Amino acid sequence: MALSDRKKCILRAIVETYIATAEPVGSKAVSQLTGLDVSTATIRNEMADLTEQGYLEQPHTSAGRIPSAAGYRLYVNELMDRQQLTLQETQRINDALNLKMGELDRVIDRAGKVLSQISDYPVFTMAAAKERITVKRFDLLMVEENAFIAVVMTDNSVVKNKLIRIPDGLSDPQLQMLSAVLNSSFVGLSQEEMEETLDKMETRTAPGAFELIAMVVEFAMEVLADQGQQKFRTAGITHLLEHPEYRSLDKAKPLMTYLSEESDVPRLPATLDTGKNMNILIGPENVNDALKDTSVVMASYDIGDNMRGIIGVVGPTRMDYAKVTARLSYFADSLTRMFGKELPPPEKPEE
Amino acid sequence: MALSDRKKCILRAIVETYIATAEPVGSKAVSQLTGLDVSTATIRNEMADLTEQGYLEQPHTSAGRIPSAAGYRLYVNELMDRQQLTLQETQRINDALNLKMGELDRVIDRAGKVLSQISDYPVFTMAAAKERITVKRFDLLMVEENAFIAVVMTDNSVVKNKLIRIPDGLSDPQLQMLSAVLNSSFVGLSQEEMEETLDKMETRTAPGAFELIAMVVEFAMEVLADQGQQKFRTAGITHLLEHPEYRSLDKAKPLMTYLSEESDVPRLPATLDTGKNMNILIGPENVNDALKDTSVVMASYDIGDNMRGIIGVVGPTRMDYAKVTARLSYFADSLTRMFGKELPPPEKPEE
DNA sequence: CTTTAGCACTCGCGGAATATGAGTGCTAAA
DNA sequence: TTTAGCACTCATATTCCGCGAGTGCTAAAG
Numbered sequence: 001m002a003l004s005d006r007k008k009c010i011l012r013a014i015v016e017t018y019i020a021t022a023e024p025v026g027s028k029a030v031s032q033l034t035g036l037d038v039s040t041a042t043i044r045n046e047m048a049d050l051t052e053q054g055y056l057e058q059p060h061t062s063a064g065r066i067p068s069a070a071g072y073r074l075y076v077n078e079l080m081d082r083q084q085l086t087l088q089e090t091q092r093i094n095d096a097l098n099l100k101m102g103e104l105d106r107v108i109d110r111a112g113k114v115l116s117q118i119s120d121y122p123v124f125t126m127a128a129a130k131e132r133i134t135v136k137r138f139d140l141l142m143v144e145e146n147a148f149i150a151v152v153m154t155d156n157s158v159v160k161n162k163l164i165r166i167p168d169g170l171s172d173p174q175l176q177m178l179s180a181v182l183n184s185s186f187v188g189l190s191q192e193e194m195e196e197t198l199d200k201m202e203t204r205t206a207p208g209a210f211e212l213i214a215m216v217v218e219f220a221m222e223v224l225a226d227q228g229q230q231k232f233r234t235a236g237i238t239h240l241l242e243h244p245e246y247r248s249l250d251k252a253k254p255l256m257t258y259l260s261e262e263s264d265v266p267r268l269p270a271t272l273d274t275g276k277n278m279n280i281l282i283g284p285e286n287v288n289d290a291l292k293d294t295s296v297v298m299a300s301y302d303i304g305d306n307m308r309g310i311i312g313v314v315g316p317t318r319m320d321y322a323k324v325t326a327r328l329s330y331f332a333d334s335l336t337r338m339f340g341k342e343l344p345p346p347e348k349p350e351e
Numbered sequence: 352m353a354l355s356d357r358k359k360c361i362l363r364a365i366v367e368t369y370i371a372t373a374e375p376v377g378s379k380a381v382s383q384l385t386g387l388d389v390s391t392a393t394i395r396n397e398m399a400d401l402t403e404q405g406y407l408e409q410p411h412t413s414a415g416r417i418p419s420a421a422g423y424r425l426y427v428n429e430l431m432d433r434q435q436l437t438l439q440e441t442q443r444i445n446d447a448l449n450l451k452m453g454e455l456d457r458v459i460d461r462a463g464k465v466l467s468q469i470s471d472y473p474v475f476t477m478a479a480a481k482e483r484i485t486v487k488r489f490d491l492l493m494v495e496e497n498a499f500i501a502v503v504m505t506d507n508s509v510v511k512n513k514l515i516r517i518p519d520g521l522s523d524p525q526l527q528m529l530s531a532v533l534n535s536s537f538v539g540l541s542q543e544e545m546e547e548t549l550d551k552m553e554t555r556t557a558p559g560a561f562e563l564i565a566m567v568v569e570f571a572m573e574v575l576a577d578q579g580q581q582k583f584r585t586a587g588i589t590h591l592l593e594h595p596e597y598r599s600l601d602k603a604k605p606l607m608t609y610l611s612e613e614s615d616v617p618r619l620p621a622t623l624d625t626g627k628n629m630n631i632l633i634g635p636e637n638v639n640d641a642l643k644d645t646s647v648v649m650a651s652y653d654i655g656d657n658m659r660g661i662i663g664v665v666g667p668t669r670m671d672y673a674k675v676t677a678r679l680s681y682f683a684d685s686l687t688r689m690f691g692k693e694l695p696p697p698e699k700p701e702e
Numbered sequence: 703c704t705t706t707a708g709c710a711c712t713c714g715c716g717g718a719a720t721a722t723g724a725g726t727g728c729t730a731a732a
Numbered sequence: 733t734t735t736a737g738c739a740c741t742c743a744t745a746t747t748c749c750g751c752g753a754g755t756g757c758t759a760a761a762g
Binding site: 038039040041042045059060061062063 | 704705707708711712713714
Binding site: 396410414 | 733743
C-alpha cells in the first residue's frame with residue numbers, strides 16, 4: 001500500500017496548501033504548485049486514487065480535495081520536513097523561560113503564553129508527579145506568640161509554607177519539640193500514610209500537642225495532594241477565533257469552554273505514547289468528544305527527577321504541523337534543560 | 352427633567368425586556384408588560400418623548416426601542432430593585448470561598464471562577480497593595496551543605512520562600528550571621544530602599560558574604576515587586592459567546608483578547624470611585640476602547656489591612672444589572688469578611 | 703498501459719429581486 | 733390628553749438565478 005513518489009508529492013502539496021489557505025485544493029492548483037510536468041487530468045486521476053485510498057476527501061462533488069485524518073497522519077509521519085526556528089524566535093523563547101522568580105507554576109504559565117504567541121494556537125500545560133511524593137523535611141518558625149510559619153519541603157524540592165495561628169501561646173522549646181516529632185514521624189510518608197500515622201498518634205498524644213501536629217500535617221497533606229494533582233492550564237484560547245474553522249460560534253464555543261475550564265480532573269492526554277516525547281493526535285484520533293475536529297500536538301518534559309510536564313498545542317486538524325512541531329520540540333527541550341539543572345538553556349545564539 | 356411615573360414605568364419595562372430578549376422593544380410589548388391601561392398609541396408618544404430625552408434609541412426607523420447608555424444609567428440608579436440570592440447560591444459562594452489552602456491567589460482565582468459561573472458573564476479580578484509593603488522578617492533554613500531556604504515574610508502577612516543553591520558550603524553559624532544581617536538591615540525597607548542599602552553595603556562587606564546577602568535580598572525584592580503589582584486575572588471569558596451581541600466574531604475577538612491577556616499593566620479601573628465600593632460603568636463610560644460597547648460592574652474589598660482587591664463582571668451593556676449587582680455585592684462582602692479575619696463568612700444559611 | 707485533451711455535468715456561492723411584517727409617526731376624532 | 737386608523741419605512745428572510753471552479757468520463761495519442 002506504499003504510495004508512488006508522485007502521489008506523495010501531490011498529497012503533500014494538497015496538505016500544505018490546504019493548511020495555508022483553508023480551502024479545498026483543485027487539480028489545477030496542484031499542478032502549478034508541485035512543478036510536476038503532467039497535465040491536470042493526470043493529477044485528477046491520481047487524486048481520485050488518493051481519495052479512494054482514504055487520504056483525501058471532497059466536501060462536495062464539485063470542489064477540490066481536502067486531506068482526511070489519514071492524509072494528515074501520513075503527512076506528519078513521512079512527508080513533513082522539519083522547520084528551522086529563526087534566531088528571534090529562539091531568543092524570545094529563551095528570554096521568556098529565563099524568569100527570575102523560579103516558581104514552577106509561574107514558569108510553566110509563562111511558557112504556555114509564549115508558545116501560544118509564537119505558534120498562533122492555544123496552548124495547554126499540565127504537570128504532575130511521576131511517582132508518589134513525600135515530605136523531605138519540616139521547619140517551624142515562630143513569628144509572634146500566637147502564630148508560627150510551617151515550612152514544608154517535598155522530595156521534589158518544592159517548598160511551601162503556611163502561617164498557622166494558634167489560640168494559646170507557644171514557647172520556643174515547645175516548637176522545637178513539635179518540629180522534632182514532625183521530622184521523625186512524618187518524613188518520607190505519602191499522603192495516605194500520613195493520614196494513618198496521624199490517626200494512630202491521636203490516642204497516645206496529649207490533645208493540645210496533637211492538635212498542633214495535626215494542623216501542620218494537614219497542611220503537608222494538602223501540599224502533597226496539590227503536587228500530585230494534574231494542573232491543567234491554558235493560554236491564548238482566543239487564537240482559536242483566528243482560524244476559519246471556528247468562525248461559527250457553534251464550533252468555537254464547545255472547544256473554548258472545554259479548554260478554559262481549568263478543571264482539575266486529568267483530561268487530554270489519556271493517550272500519551274510514553275515512549276516518544278512528542279505526540280500528535282489528529283482529529284478523530286482524540287478520544288475526547290470536544291476535540292474530535294481538532295488536532296493536538298504535545299510534548300512532555302522532565303521537571304527535576306520526580307515530575308513530568310506536558311505542554312501542547314491545540315488547533316484545527318488543518319494545523320501547521322511543521323511549524324508547531326518545530327517550536328514545540330524546542331520548547332520542551334528548553335524546559336527539560338531548565339528544570340534539570342538550574343542553568344539557562346545552552347547554545348544561546350549569538351546576536 | 353424629572354420623569355413622570357408612567358415614563359419611568361415604560362423605561363423600566365423596556366430595559367428589562369431588552370435585557371432579557373436582546374431585541375428592540377415595541378410599543379405593543381410595552382403595553383402588555385407594564386399592565387398600564389393605555390393604548391399603544393399613548394405609549395408610542397411616551398416612547399417618542401423618552402427617545403428625545405436621550406433615554407432610548409432606535410436602531411432604525413421601523414423597529415422598537417432599545418435603551419441608551421443614559422437609559423441604563425437611570426435604570427441602575429433609580430429603577431432597578433435589589434435582587435435576592437437564593438439559598439443555593441449563597442451556599443455555593445460560601446463553599447467556594449471556604450478553601451483549605453489559604454493561598455491568596457488561589458482563593459481569588461476560585462472566587463472569580465465561581466462568580467463567573469453564577470452570573471454567566473466573564474469576571475476579572477485584581478489585587479494590589481494600598482501602600483508600600485516591606486519585609487517583616489527573614490528566616491534561613493539549611494537544607495544540605497550547598498543549599499538553604501530563604502523565607503521572607505512581608506508586613507501584609509504573605510510568606511514566600513525560595514530554595515537558594517550555593518556553590519561553596521555554609522556552616523550553621525555563618526547562616527545565623529547572615530540571617531542577623533538581613534534582619535537588622537533590610538527589615539522595614541521598601542523595594543527601592545533595599546536596592547540602595549544593598550549598594551551601600553557592597554563596598555564594605557566581604558565579597559563572599561555579600562553575594563549571599565544579595566541573593567536573598569534580590570529574592571525579597573522580587574516578592575515585594577510581585578506583591579505590589581496589580582495582578583489581573585480573568586475567568587469564564589467564554590461566557591461572552593453566549594450573548595448575541597458577541598455572536599459576530601469581529602465583536603467578540605477584541606474583547607476576549609483584551610480580557611485574556613493577563614498582562615501586568617494596571618488596566619480597567621482607572622476610574623474606580625473610591626468612595627463607593629460598588630461601581631457600574633456603562634458602555635461609553637468606559638475609558639478603554641475595547642470596552643466601549645460593554646459594561647463593567649465591579650466591587651472592591653479589603654485583603655487584610657494593606658491590600659485591596661477588585662472583582663468585576665464584564666458583559667454587554669444589556670447586562671442583567673440587577674442579578675449581577677446582587678451577586679457581586681454578596682461576593683465582595685464575603686471576601687472582605689474572609690480576609691479580614693481568618694474566619695469563614697458568617698451567617699451561613701441553614702439548609 | 704499511461705497520459706492528455708475535450709466536454710458535459712455538478713453544485714456551492716453570491717447577488718438581485720421580492721415578500722413579509724413589526725413597528726412607527728401622523729392625523730383626526732373622542 | 734388619549735385613542736383609533738392608516739400609510740409608510742425598512743431590516744430580515746426567502747427565493748431565484750447565473751457564474752464558475754472543479755470534477756469524472758471518454759476517446760484519442762504517446
